[in-house]
Amino acid sequence: MKVYELKHNDSSMELNTLDRDHELASDFNGESKRKTWTPTKVKTLYKKKYSDFPNLRIGKPIIKGNVKEVFQSYISKEAELLPLIHDELELYVVNVTNVLDCVDWNRSDVRRYSDGDFAGFNKLVFDFSKIPDDTYMFKIKETATVEVFVTDLFKTVVEQHKFKGLNFSVIYDSEFTQKKEVEEQLLYAEALEVIERNKEEEHSYEDARELVDQGEAMASGPWKMQLDQQGQFWLGELLKDLSYQWIMPAYIPPVLLLKSWHKVARSEI
Template sequence: MRIYKLKSDVENYEWLTLVNEEDWRMMNHLFNGQPAAEKYRSIQVIKMNDQDRDRPLSDCPYLMPGISILNQKAIDKIWHLFSPYSELLPLSSYEGKFYIVHVTNILDCIDYQKSIFKRFKNSPESQIMRFIKYAFHSDKVGSNLIFKIIDQPKSTVFVTQEFVNYVNSTDITGLKFDLVWDSEEDKVN
C-alpha cells in the first residue's frame, strides 16, 4: 500500500485567495474534518495574480492547506473519488465555478511506533505538532481512497495509490502527490 499527501501544484499554476479577510476565520473554524455544510455560507474567491509570473489557473487551484478546490471540469471527472469521504461546498468567483472539497473522513490509522513526529513542548503527551516520517496501519486505512488523520484534522489530506492512478489517467491539472509511505519499504526498514 502506498499513501500520498494530496497537494496543489503552486509552482505551475495560480492560486485562489479570499476576497474578504474575515472569511479566513470561518474557514479555519469550519474545516476541521467535521461536516460543515449546515454552517457554511458561500465564500467569494479571486485569482491571486503573481506579478512576477504569468501562470494559468488549474482545475484544482490552491486556496489553503487541508482542503482541495475543484472546478466544474474536475467535479465532472474526479468528484466520485472524493464523494464518499467529503462534502462539496460552492465558492463564489468571477473566475468560474469552483467548489471546496472538505474531507470529513478522519482515520485513526497512524502507526506511532514506526512514525517519527514532534510534540508540542508543553507536555510529552500533548498534541502532535508535526510529522517527520509517517507510517500507517494498512488494515486501518483499508479501502479508504482519501482521508485525514486524527492528529491533523485541519491540515494534511492523504490519498492512496488507487486515487493517484485514477487522477493521473485524466487531464485534470493542478494536483500533486507526495509519497509519504510505502508498506513494502516499511517492511524492509
C-alpha cells in the first residue's frame, strides 16, 4: 500500500473564502459538519491551469461537481461533501471524518516543544497494519486539523478519470524499509551538495530578493525563492523526495535573512 499527502499542483486554480466567520474557516478536525453546514461563497483568486481540485487558501480540500459524481460512492463512509457557492463552478468542500490511529511511533521522528508536548513530525511513518485495505481518504488524530492523506486507491481513480490538480509526490510506502530510508537520506544530501557546489556569486538576502523581483531564482541550501508566472513570490523547501514544497509566505523566517543566496535554475510554478 502507498499513502500520499493530499497536496495541490502548483498550477491548480486558487480560491479564497469571502466569509472568515463561516464554518468553512473553522478547524476541520474529523468531526461531522453535515447537520450544521450552510453553503458559503468562495471566489477565484487565480484561474491557472487545473480546476478539478482547486486550492483553497485556508487549506480545506475542494472538488468540482464532476469529481464528486465519481468519488462520492467511494468515500461516502470516510468524508462529507459539503456544497459551496461559486459564480461559475459547482464546488464542494471535502470534510474527511475518517480519523485513524496509525502512526508508527518507533520509526517516526517526533518534534516537541520545550515542555515536551507534541509539536509535529520531522518524519512521519505509518503502521500500515492499522490502515484498512479499502481506505481512500483519512486523517491521523495528531494532525487532523491540518493534513489529509489518500491511498493508492484514491490515486488510481484520479488517474483513471484524468482529473487534474493534485501532486502525488509525497509518498509513504508500506515497503519503505529502513535501508531505503538511508538511501533516501544519502540522495537528499547529494542533492544539497550539488546545489552548493554549483553556486557562483553569493548574495545577502536583501540583494537576493531584488534579483528574485528581476526574474531570478535564488537558493540557499534546501531553500529556494522565485516568482511565479503571475509575479507572485514563493518560498520553497527541498523535500526528501527531491521535489520542492512551495508556500506563499506571510513572513520570512528570520534565519533565512542571515543566509547567503546564489542563482539557480527556475522551477515551474
